[in-house]
Amino acid sequence: MTVLVTGATGTVGRQVVRNLLDRGQRVRALTRDPARAALPAGVEVVRGDLTDSDGLEAAFDGVTAAHLINFGGDYRPLANGPHLVKLAERAGVRKVTVLGGWQEGTLEPAVRAGGMEWTFLRPLQFMANFLTDWGEPLRTTGRVREPHGDRESPPIDEYDIGAVAATVLTGDGGHGGQSYLLTGPEVLTARGMVAIIAEATGRHLRFEELTPDQVRREWAAEGRRPPLSLFRAFSEVDGVGDADLVEMLLRMYGTPNELATTLTGEVERITGRPPRTFAEWAAEHAHHFLP
Template sequence: MTILVTGATGTVGSHLIRHLLREGHRVRALTRDPATADLPEGVEVVAGDLTEVLTLTPVFDGVTAAHLINFSKDYKPLRNGQQIVDLALRAGVRKVTILGGWEEGTLEPAARSSTLEWTHLKPIEFMGNTLADWGERLRAEGVIREPYGDRKGASVHESDIGAVAATALTEDGHAGKAYTITGPEVLTPRDKIRILGEATGRDLRFEEFTPDQTRKQWVEEGRPPEMLLFKVFGDNPEIGYRERVEFLLRVYGSDNNLGSTVTDVVEKVTGRPARTFAQWAAEHADDFRA
């Protein structure tokens, strides 16, 4: 069978493709620009955009299972979920996994009300966010200055999300399930800095800022964590930096029981323990070196 992977060049999609190829499955990868897509040999690469249904008509031909993402390139929820589901059903797609973003869009309810065997993947926090949010600052200065250094999270390795998706797409027993996916441990920013220091051999530091110091650095001095703010709010020009920063301060300062509760989804679904942050840090150590 052919399995379609959307978001194929993203962190989860790229891992999912490798899992599927190792298991001997035929993979079709959807990307907006096939010419620039760096994908493994043996993958059928096709052009298309989830936000433009007319580009997807040939993409689902011959596909029996599909990995879908519920957001567009600006991280906003898709508005055309029902059209995508209708197209998939007409093409004969039977199973789908749906990778959720910050909020539910139109894709999830459309799938739930259809005859598709759907599985909703809800990772709490990607380990890769550490590189997007901290990489440049750690390479340049070796120090992260943020508020609430003891806030807790159970981030998950992107490869484990891909492994859960691969299992749900190729094995029975996962239809109608919504999986909250975490890593195997709860860590704070201080913990992550210590682990990254051990992985890189560098003297990395975490300096805790007060909320007012954070406002000064991120707003007045114009040095916000760009990728984090973009992922939360997209490119909406109506939401200024100050509003975004205030939102993040509220999130950082609140007790997030969901985000700091470890689940056993990875092990239950894939049959092996979830990867640790130390493993992820060792894999990406060079990305944090000056």
């Protein structure tokens, strides 16, 4: 069968492609710019934009399973979910995974109401976000300057998200109608993750804790806007300015969250192997944190 992967050049999409190829599947990759896709040999790359469903008939043609994302290139939830579902069903797609963003848009309810077998994937925190958030400051200053260094999370390697999607799309494990919260194998603090990156790189790196007033001054008033991955996600909300975003982040970082200390075990249950650790991920990506 042919599996369509949307967002195929993104952080998770590339790993879905990788895992599908490892399983011997035919992969069609949807991207806005095929010339810059840089995907493995054997992948059929097609041009398309999820926000423009009128141009996607050819992308779905002959596809029996698809990995969908619920946001477009601007990271806002898709507004054309019902049309996308109609196109997929008309083409004969029988099974989909849906990678959710920070907000549910029109895609999820349309998928639920349709006739395809669906599985929603909800990673809590990508390890890859630390490349965006910490890569530049660790390379240039050796420091991460953020509030609440002891805040906890169970980050997941993007490879494991791809493995779950590939397993669900190509297997018959009874995943239809399920929504999976995906976590890594351990709960870590921000301070602890910086220490793990330091060990992986052999560098002296440190977490420098900011007070809320320092955050307000540096992240809003002075226009410095880390962590970029969270600003990008929260910027999806219309009418929210930088100062509001900073307050949202401070509340999120400073408020205990049961999800941040809960390991779900879904990766191992679905794929049959434990999820990769942050230390493994840091060792693989150590070069991104070197000067």
